[in-house]
Amino acid sequence: MTDSSENEKNQVIGELLVQALEREDIDAFRTEFMELHPYDQAKVYSGLNADIRSKVYLYLSPEEMAGLFENIEIDEDEYQNLLGEMDPAYVAEMLSHMYADDAADVLNELDKNQAVSYLTIMDDEAAQDIKDLLRYEEYTAGSIMTTEFIAISAKQTVRSAMHILKKEAPQAETIYYIYVVDDERKLVGVISLRDLIIADDESMISDVMFDRVVAVSVSEDQEEVARTMKDYNFLAVPVVDFQERLIGIITVDDIMDVMDEEASDDYSKLAGVSDMDRVDKNPFAAARKRLPWLVILLFLGMMTASLIGRFEETLSQKAILAVFIPLIAGMAGNTGTQALAVAVRGIATGDLEEENKWKLLLREAGTGLITGATCGVLVIFIVYFWQHDLVLGLMVGVSIFATLIVATLAGSLVPLFMHKLKIDPAVASGPFITTINDIISILIYFGMATLFMSYLS
Amino acid sequence: MTDSSENEKNQVIGELLVQALEREDIDAFRTEFMELHPYDQAKVYSGLNADIRSKVYLYLSPEEMAGLFENIEIDEDEYQNLLGEMDPAYVAEMLSHMYADDAADVLNELDKNQAVSYLTIMDDEAAQDIKDLLRYEEYTAGSIMTTEFIAISAKQTVRSAMHILKKEAPQAETIYYIYVVDDERKLVGVISLRDLIIADDESMISDVMFDRVVAVSVSEDQEEVARTMKDYNFLAVPVVDFQERLIGIITVDDIMDVMDEEASDDYSKLAGVSDMDRVDKNPFAAARKRLPWLVILLFLGMMTASLIGRFEETLSQKAILAVFIPLIAGMAGNTGTQALAVAVRGIATGDLEEENKWKLLLREAGTGLITGATCGVLVIFIVYFWQHDLVLGLMVGVSIFATLIVATLAGSLVPLFMHKLKIDPAVASGPFITTINDIISILIYFGMATLFMSYLS
Numbered sequence: 001m002t003d004s005s006e007n008e009k010n011q012v013i014g015e016l017l018v019q020a021l022e023r024e025d026i027d028a029f030r031t032e033f034m035e036l037h038p039y040d041q042a043k044v045y046s047g048l049n050a051d052i053r054s055k056v057y058l059y060l061s062p063e064e065m066a067g068l069f070e071n072i073e074i075d076e077d078e079y080q081n082l083l084g085e086m087d088p089a090y091v092a093e094m095l096s097h098m099y100a101d102d103a104a105d106v107l108n109e110l111d112k113n114q115a116v117s118y119l120t121i122m123d124d125e126a127a128q129d130i131k132d133l134l135r136y137e138e139y140t141a142g143s144i145m146t147t148e149f150i151a152i153s154a155k156q157t158v159r160s161a162m163h164i165l166k167k168e169a170p171q172a173e174t175i176y177y178i179y180v181v182d183d184e185r186k187l188v189g190v191i192s193l194r195d196l197i198i199a200d201d202e203s204m205i206s207d208v209m210f211d212r213v214v215a216v217s218v219s220e221d222q223e224e225v226a227r228t229m230k231d232y233n234f235l236a237v238p239v240v241d242f243q244e245r246l247i248g249i250i251t252v253d254d255i256m257d258v259m260d261e262e263a264s265d266d267y268s269k270l271a272g273v274s275d276m277d278r279v280d281k282n283p284f285a286a287a288r289k290r291l292p293w294l295v296i297l298l299f300l301g302m303m304t305a306s307l308i309g310r311f312e313e314t315l316s317q318k319a320i321l322a323v324f325i326p327l328i329a330g331m332a333g334n335t336g337t338q339a340l341a342v343a344v345r346g347i348a349t350g351d352l353e354e355e356n357k358w359k360l361l362l363r364e365a366g367t368g369l370i371t372g373a374t375c376g377v378l379v380i381f382i383v384y385f386w387q388h389d390l391v392l393g394l395m396v397g398v399s400i401f402a403t404l405i406v407a408t409l410a411g412s413l414v415p416l417f418m419h420k421l422k423i424d425p426a427v428a429s430g431p432f433i434t435t436i437n438d439i440i441s442i443l444i445y446f447g448m449a450t451l452f453m454s455y456l457s
Numbered sequence: 458m459t460d461s462s463e464n465e466k467n468q469v470i471g472e473l474l475v476q477a478l479e480r481e482d483i484d485a486f487r488t489e490f491m492e493l494h495p496y497d498q499a500k501v502y503s504g505l506n507a508d509i510r511s512k513v514y515l516y517l518s519p520e521e522m523a524g525l526f527e528n529i530e531i532d533e534d535e536y537q538n539l540l541g542e543m544d545p546a547y548v549a550e551m552l553s554h555m556y557a558d559d560a561a562d563v564l565n566e567l568d569k570n571q572a573v574s575y576l577t578i579m580d581d582e583a584a585q586d587i588k589d590l591l592r593y594e595e596y597t598a599g600s601i602m603t604t605e606f607i608a609i610s611a612k613q614t615v616r617s618a619m620h621i622l623k624k625e626a627p628q629a630e631t632i633y634y635i636y637v638v639d640d641e642r643k644l645v646g647v648i649s650l651r652d653l654i655i656a657d658d659e660s661m662i663s664d665v666m667f668d669r670v671v672a673v674s675v676s677e678d679q680e681e682v683a684r685t686m687k688d689y690n691f692l693a694v695p696v697v698d699f700q701e702r703l704i705g706i707i708t709v710d711d712i713m714d715v716m717d718e719e720a721s722d723d724y725s726k727l728a729g730v731s732d733m734d735r736v737d738k739n740p741f742a743a744a745r746k747r748l749p750w751l752v753i754l755l756f757l758g759m760m761t762a763s764l765i766g767r768f769e770e771t772l773s774q775k776a777i778l779a780v781f782i783p784l785i786a787g788m789a790g791n792t793g794t795q796a797l798a799v800a801v802r803g804i805a806t807g808d809l810e811e812e813n814k815w816k817l818l819l820r821e822a823g824t825g826l827i828t829g830a831t832c833g834v835l836v837i838f839i840v841y842f843w844q845h846d847l848v849l850g851l852m853v854g855v856s857i858f859a860t861l862i863v864a865t866l867a868g869s870l871v872p873l874f875m876h877k878l879k880i881d882p883a884v885a886s887g888p889f890i891t892t893i894n895d896i897i898s899i900l901i902y903f904g905m906a907t908l909f910m911s912y913l914s
Contacts, residue, residue, distance in 0.1 A: 039689045165654070230710075233496070235633075235692060256690075256709075263724075264806070267724055270727050272791055272795055273798055282820065283821075286821075287823075287827035287828050291832075294788065294792060304784060305780045306780075308783070320766075322778075323766045323772075326782055327755075330754065330892070337729060341728030345725070364740075364743075366744075374748060430728065
C-alpha cells in the first residue's frame with residue numbers, strides 16, 4: 001500500500017480503535033493496535049483527545065509504550081501532559097525500556113523536578129545510562145548518541161562474534177555495525193554485519209575487520225556528524241571520548257532528524273523567524289516568535305529613515321529622487337541575501353574551508369562587478385527612456401552598480417566573519433543583511449545625488 | 458581518529474599517493490590507496506590534477522573504480538572530463554560494477570551520445586538495469602531507487618531465507634531488509650535481518666514477517682519518500698509499481714542526499730538564487746545563476762518606482778513622506794518572508810495538510826493583527842517624538858498596521874496557492890514575496906498619505 005492509501009487506512013483504523021477504547025474492549029483494541037508500525041501507533045495515540053488517550057496506557061505494557069514513544073512526534077511542551085496522564089511507576093518503567101538516547105530526549109523536555117523523580121524510581125542501570133547522556137551539551141555528538149551498541153574484541157572468530165551478536169541483538173540500537181575495541185576499550189576496528197555474514201566462520205575478526213575506522217568526537221557538533229555520516233554513507237558512526245575510547249554510537253535515524261532540524265533552522269533564520277514556528281501554533285505563539293525580529297528591524301528601519309531625513313532638503317528640491325529609493329535598497333537587499341545564502345550553505349555543507357575563504361571573497365567581488373555592470377547599464381537605459389533624463393539615468397545606474405558590488409561583498413563577509421567568531425553564520429539572517437545593505441545603498445545613492453545634483457534637469 | 462585528525466591524515470596520505478603515482482610505483486600506490494574508505498579514495502582522486510589523475514585508472518580494477526565512483530562528490534559537469542580520461546571499455550565495465558542507481562546517476566550527467574555509447578559496449582544485463590532506471594522522471598522515487606534488492610517467497614523457513622541472503626549479499630545494495638513477495642511479485646511483507654537473526658531457524662517466513670509493509674509508489678516525489686523514511690526510521694523503503702509489484706528499493710544513503718539537496722534548494726530559492734550556486738564556481742558562473750532573478754527584480758522594482766512616480770506631486774509638497782518609504786516596504790517584505798517560510802516548511806515537512814490550510818490563513822491573519830498593532834503603536838510614538846508631528850506618526854503607524862496584516866496574509870497565501878497549482882511552493886521565493894509586498898505597502902502608504910494630506914503640518 002502506498003502513502004496516500006496508507007493515510008486513509010490509518011484513519012479507518014484510528015476510528016476502530018477509538019470505538020474499542022470507548023467500549024473498553026481491550027482485546028479488540030490490542031488486536032488492531034499491535035498490528036500497526038510504532039510510528040503509526042504514535043500518530044493515532046497523539047491524535048486522540050485527552051480523556052480517551054489517558055486509557056491507552058492501561059492496555060499496553062511499558063515495553064510496548066516505549067516503542068510508541070520512540071517514534072512519537074509532538075511539540076516539546078506536550079510531553080509533560082502525556083506523561084502526566086500515566087502512573088509515574090509505569091512511566092519510569094517505560095523510560096527504562098526505551099533506547100537511552102530517546103529516553104534522554106524525553107526527559108530533556110520535562111521540567112527538572114519531574115525528570116529527577118522518574119529517574120529516582122527507575123531501575124538503577126537504566127537510570128545511569130540516561131544520566132550519562134543527559135550530561136552532554138545540546139547539539140553535540142554526545143547529546144544524540146546512544147550507549148546501546150555492540151563492541152567485541154578482535155581476538156576471536158567470526159563464529160563467536162555472530163554468537164555474541166545474536167545474544168545482544170534485542171538490546172542494541174543497531175546490529176548492522178559491530179565495533180572492535182582493545183583491552184582499554186579503544187576503538188580499533190569495525191565490521192558490518194554484511195561482511196560478517198559473507199566471511200568464513202573460522203576467520204579471525206582482526207583479519208576481516210576494517211581498521212581505519214572513522215569516528216566522531218563526543219564534543220563534535222551534530223551538524224558535522226551528519227556531514228560525516230552522509231559523506232561516508234554510514235548507517236551508524238562510533239563516538240569516542242578524548243582518550244579515543246568508544247563510548248557510544250549515533251544511528252542514521254537520529255541523523256535524519258538532525259538534518260531536518262538544521263535545515264528548518266537555517267531556513268527560518270534566513271527568513272528572520274527566530275526558532276522554527278510551526279504551522280499549528282496559535283497566533284500569539286507565532287507573533288511572539290516573529291516580533292523580536294520585527295521590532296529590531298523596525299528600529300534599524302528607523303535608522304535608515306533618519307538617514308534619509310538628512311537629505312530632506314535635497315528630496316524636496318528633487319522629488320523624483322525618492323522614486324528610486326525602494327528600487328536601489330531592494331536590489332541591495334536581494335543581492336546581499338543571494339551572497340549570504342551561498343556562504344551560509346557553503347559553511348553548512350563543509351564546501352567552504354579555511355583556504356578558500358579569500359577565494360570566495362574575490363569571487364564575490366567579481367560576481368558583484370558583473371551583476372552590477374549588467375543591472376547598472378539596464379537601469380541607465382530604462383530611466384533614460386522613461387524620464388528622458390540622461391543624468392538621472394546615469395546617477396541611478398552608477399548607484400546600482402556601486403551598490404551591487406558592495407552589497408554582494410557584505411553578504412559574504414558577514415557570515416564569514418560570524419563563522420570566524422564561532423557564531424552560527426545562519427544568525428546573519430536575510431533581514432539583517434537586508435537592513436545593512438539598505439543603509440549602504442542609501443548612502444551611496446544620496447552621495448551620488450549630491451554629486452550630480454547640479455546637473456539634474 | 459576523529460574528524461579533524463582525519464583530515465590531516467588524509468592530506469599526508471594524499472601526498473604519499475601523488476609521489477607514488479609520479480614514480481609510477483604501482484605497489485606503493487595500491488598498498489596505501491586500498492586501505493582508504495571509498496569516500497576518501499574519491500576525495501583524493503578528484504583532488505588530483507588531470508595528468509596525474511589520468512593514470513589512476515590504470516592501477517585499479519574496474520570494480521575498485523566502481524566503489525570510488527559510487528562515493529564521489531563532484532560537480533555535474535566534471536563527470537564528462539573524468540570519464541573521458543579513461544578507456545571507454547574500462548568505463549563501461551566500471552559502470553556495470555556500480556549499483557544500478559549510482560550508474561544511472563553518472564550517465565544522467567553525460568551528454569546523451571556518450572551515455573548511449575557506454576551502454577552499448579556494456580554487458581547486456583547491467584545495461585538493461587540501468588536503462589530501466591533512466592526511464593523514470595527526475596525527482597521521483599523511480600529515479601533514486603535501485604533494482605538490487607533481495608526478495609523471497611513467504612513459503613520457506615528462516616534457515617533457507619538466510620541461505621539465499623548469504624548468496625545474494627555481495628550483489629544487493631542492502632541486506633538489512635528482506636522483502637517478501639507472492640507469485641505475482643506483489644509485495645506482501647518485510648523482515649529485517651535483525652529479526653531474521655533472532656528468529657528460530659525452523660520458523661516459516663510467513664509467521665515472522667511484518668505484513669503491513671509501508672511502500673512508496675514509483676511516481677512519488679522524492680521529498681515524500683524522504684519524509685516516509687524519516688518518520689518510520691527505515692533504512693530502506695520498497696518501491697512498487699501501479700500493480701503493487703515490487704520493482705525496487707530506496708536506501709537511506711540516497712535519502713540523505715535527497716534531504717540535503719532539497720534543503721539547499723529551498724534555502725537558495727528563499728534567497729533568490731536559482732539552483733544552488735556552489736562556493737567554488739567562478740564569478741561568471743555565479744553571476745549567471747543570480748542575474749535572472751536580479752533582472753526580474755529590477756523590472757519589478759521599476760514597477761514600484763513608477764508607482765511612486767505617480768505620487769511625485771505629493772512627494773514634492775511633503776518630502777518627509779519619502780523618508781518612511783524604505784521602512785514600510787522593508788517591514789512588509791520581512792513579515793511576508795516570515796509567513797512564507799513557515800508555510801513553505803510546513804508544506805515540506807508535511808505538517809500542513811489540506812484540512813488545516815484555512816486554519817493557517819486564519820492564524821496568519823491573527824498574527825498579522827498582533828504584530829501590526831505592536832509595531833504600529835511603536836511607530837506612532839517614535840515618529841511623534843522624533844518629528845513632533847502626531848498626524849504624521851498616526852499616518853505612518855496606521856500604514857504599518859495595515860501593511861503588516863496584508864503582507865503576512867500574502868506571505869502565506871502565495872505558497873498555498875502555488876502548492877494548489879502543483880508548483881513547488883519554494884519557488885515563491887523571498888525576493889518575489891518581498892516585491893509583491895513592496896507594492897502593497899506603497900499603495901497603502903500613499904493611500905493613507907492622500908487621506909491625511911491636508912492634516913499634515
